[in-house]
Amino acid sequence: MKYKVLFLALSVIMLSACSDDAGKVSLGLFTTKDVVIKAKSDPKIPGVTCHISHVEADLDFSDPSDMSIACRQTGPILAEQLQKIDFSKNGEVVFKESKSILFKSLKVRRIYDKDTKTLMYLSYSTKESSGSHHHALSTVPLYNTQAWQWANQLTKN
Secondary structure (H helix, E strand, C coil), rough: HHHHHHHHHHHHHHHCCCCCCEEEEEEECCCCEEEEEEEEEEECCCCCCEEEEEEEEEECCCCCCCEEEEEEEEECCCCHHHHCCCCCCCEEEEEEEECCCCCCCEEEEEECCCCEEEEEEEEECCCECECCCCCCEEECCCCCCCHHHHHHHHHCC
């Protein structure tokens, strides 16, 4: 039994060392919880990078649902890229990460606001926690991007 626990602990440590985290802050000496910051590029619009922070609880069955998101233009945003996205009110899921073995995940959905020509990135938990589906929002306006003229034409149609 001791060896199984030791093996599990070493596996978790080794896997966390191989992560793609942009930052990681411990919440204290006597806790297994850390605030993790991940940098994710939008797969269809690589000129947008989202930094998503959330609490990661090693050795727990479930991570807390709280999260924060900040998305910014980090490269060109082209009309050809925008033509490939979902323009529905629901948008599309661009990132997803499991947060527990109990079917909870953190998702980030991209939604396009046609009126303001803005990409909205909504991060949310798929499972209610403390009476709430935790969520956060960040926006990336298309103004001064290479896709601005295309977005103006789309608004006129």
